[in-house]
Amino acid sequence: MEKIKNILKRPLYVILIIVVILIGWGAYSYFAGKNVPTYGLTTVTRGNISQEVSVTGRVKPAQNVDLAFEKSGKVARINAAVGDKVAAGQILAVLANNDLAAQVLQAKASLAVQQANLNALKDGTRPEEIQIARTNVTTAQKSLSDAQSNLANVKNKADVDLNNLYGGVKDTLNDAYVKADDAVNKQIDDLFTNDTSNNPKLTFYTGGQTGSNAEWKRQAAGAELTQLNQEINNLPTDKSGLDSALTKGESRLKVISDFLNALSAAINESTGLTSATQLAYKGYVNTGRTNVTTALTNINTKIQAISAQKAANQSNVSTAETSVNSADNSLKAYQDQLSLKQAGSTPEQINAQAAxxxxxxxxxxxxxxxxxxxxIYSPINGIITKQDAKVGEIAAQNTLIISVMSLAQFEIEANVPEADIAKVKLNDAAKVTLDTYGSSVIFEAKVIKIDLAETMVEGVATYKTTFQFSQKEERIKSGLTANIDIQTAKRxxxxIIPQRAVAQxxxxxxxxxxxxxxxIEERKVITGLKGVDGNIEIIEGLNEGDRIVSYGQ
Structure with a gap:
């Protein structure tokens, strides 16, 4: 402090200090005055805006593009051969895909239906639709009534047809009894004595057991015949009883038929009969057997006819009942539809249909x-350098089929930072300048490939992006540094307003x-694209013609 006081006592030092202070103040005023912000009013206007991503890359020779099918299948068409020039997007090869084409059409049709249903729900039900729904209900009621009437008719006809068959059961059994009685008591009467007793005897002799067998079967046949007659005389009227009577009748005729077969065997082994008598006896037995067989056939035919009629009746009734149930379900469905149309669509229904x-x-x-x-599409304009597929052969998934070499002599590879890569997509147009020729020489290019895996550059994740020159240029050479402006979006x-007018x-x-x-009011805005011309898109918050404060230097 003492030193400072000593300095201030000297006039020369005081003058120097004052001069330094004045110089410092003047410099501050001069330079600070240049940085004083200025502002004015800018009008919100409509216009076009273009967003670009700028990167630096290096020119390299064009590479082959190796192409393969992403699934296995039979090769249906080959559209290019080795040496052919192809354009970007051109179809080079196709697998058999008719089934998939049909599925695409079907899926699109289903989408159209679902979209139409959603539109209908949003629009609400028209009076015409309600009237149609009412008409559908009326029609469904008539269909149900017709189906019910048809069911009643089918059941009635089934009963009539079955009753007609059962009505002939007694006649069938009577006919069977007459034929069996004729065979047992008339045709072979001369062959037995004591026919109706419990001990009938043959009127001739046999050399074995066939005679005894025929005699006791004669007694059994007589008993069956008697039972058949009694059952016919006491024939029940219910269908179950008639079915049982037919079954018993068939069984009894089989016993009688067995007897006649045994008698025929006895005649064949008879002794002491003249040839004429033996022949006559065989004729009697054969006549009886024929009659009994006919009776058996008639009973069996009646049983089968009844069984077939029952099956037909059941089928017809079941079909008619199904029609009634179907008509009833249709009526309920149409009634529900009418109720829904009259009630209108709920938010839940609209949301469900949107899903x-x-x-x-x-x-x-x-x-x-x-x-x-x-x-397989060609991703670039180029020339086919390899083509290994043949029509009709099976192509394996991800197996190299075709190679395409770019017609352009050179490409550019650049690393796009992760902050910008989401803005870049295939086929984006780009303007390129080469350091060698300066910024006045502009070349056209487009994005043809974006690597999925990142490339780390100085600790920053980037994605290698490949550009293709639109035209072949003799001036382009490998290794040149390229400055690329990618037009990623344009609206x-x-x-639009100046970017400097927006604060955060x-x-x-x-x-x-x-x-x-x-x-002046602080107005919140939602912004969109940032243009290369210094403007920014306003999506929400301002209207055309609004005036805003625009800051500038």
Missing amino acids: QVMAAQANVADTQAQFDKTI GDVL KDNDRFVMLDKGNNQ
Whole structure:
């Protein structure tokens, strides 16, 4: 402190200090005055805006593109041979895909249906639709009534047809009894004595057991015949009883038929009979057997006819009942539809249908993706250098089929930072300048490939992006440094303002809106594309013609 006091006592030092202070103040005033921000009012207008991503890359020779099918299948078409020039997007090879094409059409049709249903729900039910629904209900009621009437008719006819068959049971059994009685008591009467007793005897002799066998079977046949007669005389009237009577009648005739067969065997082994008598006896037995066989056939035919009629009746009735149930279900469905149309659509129904539309859209995308996997497109303009596929052969998945070499002499590889890669997509146009020729010489190019895997450059994730020159240029040489401006998005007739007019606070963007009468309002905005011309798109928050504060130097 003492030193400072000593210095201030000397006039020369005081003068120097004052000069330094004045010089410092003047310099501050001069330079600070240059940085004083200025502002003015800018009008919100409509215009076009273009967003670009700028990167630096290096020219390299063009490479072959190796192509393969993404799924296995039979090669259906080859559209290019080695040496052929092809254009970007041109179809080079196709697998058999008729089934997938049909699935795509079906998926699109389903989507159209679901979208139409959603539109209908949103639009609400028209009076004409309600009237149609009422008409459907009326028609369904008539169909149900007709089906019920038809069921009653079918059941009535089934009963009549079955009753007619059962009505002839007694006649069939009577005929069987007459034929059996004729065979047992008349045709072979001369062959037995004591016919109706419990001990009938043959009137001739046999050399073995056939005679005894015929005699006791004669007694059994007589008993069966008697039982048959009694059953006919006491024939029941119910269908179950008639079925039982037919079955018993058939069984009794089989016993009688067995007896006649045994008697025929006894005649064949008879002794002491003349040839004429033996022949006559055989004739009697054969006549009896023929009659009994006929009776058996008639009973069996009646049983089968009844069984067939029952089956037919059951089928016809079941069909008619099914028609009634179907008509009833249709009526209920139409009634429900009418109720729904009269009630109108609920938000839940609209949301559910919207979900159906989304599901149908996903199905279209999936089937289209599967279809696209059966086609190889050329990704670039080039020339075919390899083609190993043949029509009709099976191509394996991801097996090299075709190679295409770019017609362009050179390409550019550049690393796009992760912050910008989401903006870049295949076929984006780009303007390229080469350091060798300066910024006045501009070449056209487009994005042809974006690596999926990242490349780390100085600790920053980047993605190698390949560009193809649109035209062949003799001036382009390998290794040249390329400055690339990628046009990633472009919009027309949108609201635009200068980027410098937009400020950011708490993750929100806002502008200062001139309300007139020297009033300024802070207005929150939603922005879109940032243009290369210094403008920015306004999506929400301002209207055309609004005046805002625009800051500048």
